[in-house]
Amino acid sequence: MKFRFTAGLAVFPILTVVSLFIFTQPPLDAYSGLQTPLLYLFGVLSLASLAGAFDLPVIPGLLRGLAVSMFVYTYPTYPPYDPSRLHFQTGLAVLIFGSVLAKEASQTPRKFDLLVRGVGLFVAFLGLSQLLKDMGAPPWLSSIFFYLGFAPLVVYSLGFGEALLGGDYIEKRAKGLIIAFVLIALYVGGRDYLRELFPEIAFLIDLALFVAVSVVVLLIVGRYFMGSDLEPFLLGEWEKHEARVKIVKDEALREAKNAIDEFVVRKNKLPLIAYLSYYGSRAYGSPDALMEVIKPLVEYEGTSYSSLTPGWLVKKYERQDMERRIRIVEEIIGRLRG
Known part of the structure; x- marks a missing residue:
């Protein structure tokens, strides 16, 4: 060691x-x-x-x-x-340790990181609940944060169990599931309080909260369950794309086909960068000249979107993003060929 x-x-x-x-x-x-x-x-x-x-x-x-x-x-x-x-010590100490535990989860071995992250977030919410209680916040508010902590704990624990069995369905949708559970918990916990605070418009509050939470939950469900597995969709779009047809027919690009597929479909640019760096060095004597050619590939970053983005809109963004990746590949191939 x-x-x-x-x-x-x-x-x-x-x-x-x-x-x-x-x-x-x-x-x-x-x-x-x-x-x-x-x-x-x-x-x-x-x-x-x-x-x-x-x-x-x-x-x-x-x-x-x-x-x-x-x-x-x-x-x-x-x-x-x-x-x-205020005697903030206990709540703040637990909040700090839970936050650190959740942050360090990414450094733990694969699969176990899910369990560690879930426990860390639960401990952080527990600390926040205690901190609010110690600082004199209304009991209902501290209780809400306490129960909210169970959302990541349950979701990530289930994801951990599934990962041990070789699956990743829950893991891929953990963020959306947690947000959905949190919103439902906030609705259940905050509904009675708002009804007591504004009894004259209790029905309208009920209706507004129900509609708002339902819309958001449906968006999340649509995002994570109907439009989350994008690889088959992108693979189908790529297989019928005219650029791929040209690449398949081009004997000179036969060895690069898998690396190009990996980048275009899965956004993994490392295999293509490695391929171009190796074979491109033969065509360019200067590393700087080669770097200038592959610069668009190196600097490529995928489009980010909100967790509330509907599945159909995600597919639209992903299709546009795939077209951008295809243009990058075509541009690099064109420049390498002079």
Whole structure:
């Protein structure tokens, strides 16, 4: 296991030792309440630096988040440290750690990242709920955020279970499912409160909320269930495109066919970049000249659209985007041939 020395390996242990003794000496002994939070902060950051020195995955990031969370959690709740007297420490600490856990999920092994992300988001919502409660927010508001946390937990847990069985149906639609569950939860939770607040227009509030939530949920369902699997659609469009017919008939491009298909249909430009870099170097003596030719391919970015975009509109955007990728391929082929 490779070891890499970092400044944190020296700085944080020193700060830990300093924190252990400095608050026992006047005049800093008046602030001795900060000793425990700082010991947790610098002590755990020392462990994070050690884990980072061995280039361990995930653990350094989690330890850094834990260090900040423990500092906040143990921060004194009395003046002069907390003049607000809001006792925000517990909720904020849990919120921070949950956010870090969700963020670090992308660094965990495939499949397990779904479970870690779901747990992290649930913990973050739990912390936000507690924070709102501690700061005097209405009980219904903190309760809503608590129950909202179950949406990502349930969806990503189901996605994790499906991934273990070799599927990815839920994973591909996780974002839309979570938004749909959140909207339904907000509707159920906020409906009664608004009816009590405005009893004279309770029926109109009910109707407006129901219509709004229904429209948004239907858009999400349409986006993620009817128009989400775009590869067969794009493959069908590409197979009958005149540009592909020319490429298939062109013997010189026979070896590039798979790389071109990968880019045009799946937006994966790396195989085509690798192919053009290898074979294009024979035609261009200068790497800069070759880079100028393939620059449109290197700089290509797909069109982004909202989660609420209807499936039919997504297909329209994707068809237009595919045409743009085809033009890039045709332009590069034309320039390579001079």
